[in-house]
Amino acid sequence: MPTAYGDLTAAVLALIALAFVRAESILALPLIWLFNIEGTLDLIYANIATFRYHVDPVQLGASYYLPAELTIHILIFVYLLRRPLGRTTLLRPKSRRA
Numbered sequence: 001m002p003t004a005y006g007d008l009t010a011a012v013l014a015l016i017a018l019a020f021v022r023a024e025s026i027l028a029l030p031l032i033w034l035f036n037i038e039g040t041l042d043l044i045y046a047n048i049a050t051f052r053y054h055v056d057p058v059q060l061g062a063s064y065y066l067p068a069e070l071t072i073h074i075l076i077f078v079y080l081l082r083r084p085l086g087r088t089t090l091l092r093p094k095s096r097r098a
Contacts, residue, residue, distance in 0.1 A: 006042030013038055033080060040073045 017031035049055075 006038070006045060010035060010039040010042055029080075032076070036073055036076045036080070040070075040077075043069055043073065 013031065013035035017028060017035045020028040020031050
């Protein structure tokens with residue numbers, strides 16, 4: 001299975017999740033989880049496939065820098081795991097009342 005399908009799926013899921021976050025939908029949080037899990041698994045598969053099919057790292061260009069992409073997914077997981085369960089606004093800070 002070509003890894004480009006995984007990249008396309010991750011990109012589409014990210015855009016859909018973003019639309020739901022902006023709409024403050026209750027489905028935003030599950031879609032962010034889905035995007036992040038799929039994106040991480042695709043990244044792991046692509047890395048394994050690189051070694052399995054003996055791809056020269058020079059041919060990968062900027063995508064050779066796996067730690068940068070993986071760091072983003074880890075940061076998203078950390079953020080998601082620190083969020084309380086239930087319907088909350090995801091990106092808007094809590095308002096402070098004086």
